[in-house]
Amino acid sequence: MEFTTIPHPAPLPSDTRTEALKNPGFGTLFSDHMVTVDYDEAKGGWHSATLGPRGPIALDPAAAVLHYAQEIFEGMKAYRQPDGGIALFRPDANARRFNASADRLAMPHVPEELFVEAIRQLLSVDGEWFPSVEGGSLYLRPFMIATEAFLGVRPAKQYKFIVIASPAGNYFKSGAPAVSLWVSDYTRAAPGGTGAAKCGGNYAASLVPTREAFERGHDQVLFLDAAEKKWIEELGGMNLFFVFDDGSVVTPPLTGTILPGITRDSLITLLREEGLTVREEPYSIDQWRADAESGKLLETMACGTAAVVTPVGKVTAEDYEFTIGSGGPGQITSKIREKLVSIQTGTVADTHGWVMRV
Ligand SMILES: *Cc1c(COP(=O)(O)O)cnc(C)c1O
Numbered sequence: 001m002e003f004t005t006i007p008h009p010a011p012l013p014s015d016t017r018t019e020a021l022k023n024p025g026f027g028t029l030f031s032d033h034m035v036t037v038d039y040d041e042a043k044g045g046w047h048s049a050t051l052g053p054r055g056p057i058a059l060d061p062a063a064a065v066l067h068y069a070q071e072i073f074e075g076m077k078a079y080r081q082p083d084g085g086i087a088l089f090r091p092d093a094n095a096r097r098f099n100a101s102a103d104r105l106a107m108p109h110v111p112e113e114l115f116v117e118a119i120r121q122l123l124s125v126d127g128e129w130f131p132s133v134e135g136g137s138l139y140l141r142p143f144m145i146a147t148e149a150f151l152g153v154r155p156a157k158q159y160k161f162i163v164i165a166s167p168a169g170n171y172f173k174s175g176a177p178a179v180s181l182w183v184s185d186y187t188r189a190a191p192g193g194t195g196a197a198k199c200g201g202n203y204a205a206s207l208v209p210t211r212e213a214f215e216r217g218h219d220q221v222l223f224l225d226a227a228e229k230k231w232i233e234e235l236g237g238m239n240l241f242f243v244f245d246d247g248s249v250v251t252p253p254l255t256g257t258i259l260p261g262i263t264r265d266s267l268i269t270l271l272r273e274e275g276l277t278v279r280e281e282p283y284s285i286d287q288w289r290a291d292a293e294s295g296k297l298l299e300t301m302a303c304g305t306a307a308v309v310t311p312v313g314k315v316t317a318e319d320y321e322f323t324i325g326s327g328g329p330g331q332i333t334s335k336i337r338e339k340l341v342s343i344q345t346g347t348v349a350d351t352h353g354w355v356m357r358v
Contacts, residue, residue, distance in 0.1 A: 001037070001114055003121050006052035008032045017128065024131040024167040026306065027139070030054055031126035031165040035118040038147075039108055039159040046114060046161070051121045054164060060149035064156040070146035071200040072101040075305045076262075077137040077168070078123055078358070080130045081346035086123055086138075088356045089344045091116050093262045097198065098142065104197040106155035107144055115142065118163045120358050131167045135341070139168040139306065168306070177328050178313025179220050179302065181235070182213035183285065185318070187226035188233065188257075195233075195257035202259075206236045218316060220302065224285060225257065231282045233257055238304035239264040240312070241271070242283060243332045244291070245298055253280040263303040263340070269352065270339055276332070288315070292322045299330030301337075309337035 011032040012020075020029055034054040039046050064070050074094045078086050095115040102109055119140055130138050142163045146156035186209040189195020194202055209221045220238070225231040232252055234240055239261040242250045249271050254260050271278050291297035292315075300312040311329040315322050324330075342348040343355065 001046065001049045001117070003035070003049045003051050003117075005121075005125075006050065007125075008053040014128070018132070021129070021131045021136075021167055022133065024133065024136065024169045026168050026170070027166055029167050031122070031129040031138070031167070033122060033125050033165075035122050035161075035163040037110075037114065037118065037161040039161065041108075041157040045108065046110070049114070049118070051125065057160070057162070059145075059147060062149040062151055064146035064148050064150060067151060068146070068153065069199070069201045069204070070105055070107060070156055071143065072098065072105050072107060073141060073143035073198055073200065074098050075198075076119075076140045076142075077305055077344070078119075078130075078140060078165075079137050079344045079346070081357070083346075086127060086130075086358050087344070087346060088116075088119065088358055090262050090266070090354050091119065091356055093265070094142070097260065097262070098144075101197040101199060102144065104194055105199055107146070107159060110142075110144065110161050114161075116356075118142065118161070122163050122165055123358050126165055129165060129167050131169055133169045136167065136169050137344075139166045140164075141166065178311040178324075180218045180314040180316065181220050181222040181312055182209075182216055182218040183315060183317035184209040184212065184221045184223060185229075186212075186221075186223075187229070188223040188236070190226040191255075191257060193257065196254070196259060198259060203236070210236055216316070222285075222315065230284050230286070232285055232288060234259065235302055235304075238302040238307060238310070241267060241301045241303065242288065242291075242297060243276075243299040243301070243330065245296055247275070248277040248279065249332075250279050250281055250283050252283060261304055263305055263308070266340060266352075266354065267301075267303055267309070267336060270336055271332075274332070274336070274339075285317075289320065289322050292324055298325055299333050300324045301330075301333040309333060309340060 095112040148156035148158040
């Protein structure tokens, strides 16, 4: 597909940008441009691909996304390489997951080539937006919304696919060495629901428990399964791994209520390469607590694109609390984080075909 390019009439001055990139935080600073592609069932699908200035988008007040939340998104990062080039990490996996989410939300597929090309286009003009801080990257947010003005309840016939970019420093403001979790009584996803789709609706439902966790002084919410409130599922936006003293690692299986993280999938491979036995099997909150207290459980890590690999230090519920290991980052967690980041930033060879130069 041909892209129309509209250069930004007044990009952020380079000295202002340089200053902002010294302390980008997470999700508040944005690059100059964005990509938009429109979809209209009546016009044969995707059309009008545009690389233009980032700015507000006009929507009819009856646009379906504003009423029925027909929306999906992806989260990925571009990494500056040692030779100054730019690389993406498994963008094909993001494209495939995006289309799996589209299926669940009754939305059209974005062809994989168009998904990756949109990101390439954006990076071709906003390549100067990489943070100058250690561990910095350019976070990319592709998303799709239903734009058709129609209040009846059925899948829309018009959509917009958009990609924006946000320079990212550390995800956790505190920069804490280990996060503390709040075990929520609210659930995130029920069997047959949208838990495996990356959609805004899942996040909307997680905001009350997230606020509850913050108010109690914790960093993240732990969600248990909706049916029995017994099995560990995931955090609001990260998957979990449990490391035991016998060299085995457990992560909850993808049964439809958990988001299939690309970091999760990558870690399964990397942990196995370290000689660990990784099992995808259900793990209960009671067993976790017992194993942490007996010392059988050595480490717990949370993983996702934004925060990469983060140790879990403490777990708190209404009537109990327990600490994982020493409460700080464990050996395996630190090692595997380092290994993943080295592949992403190009300081070790990519032997898996995960890194795509753009
Ligand atoms: C995006 C996301 C993850 C992590 O996925 P990655 O591909 O590793 O970034 C985990 N859980 C939820 C709910 C998510 O939305």
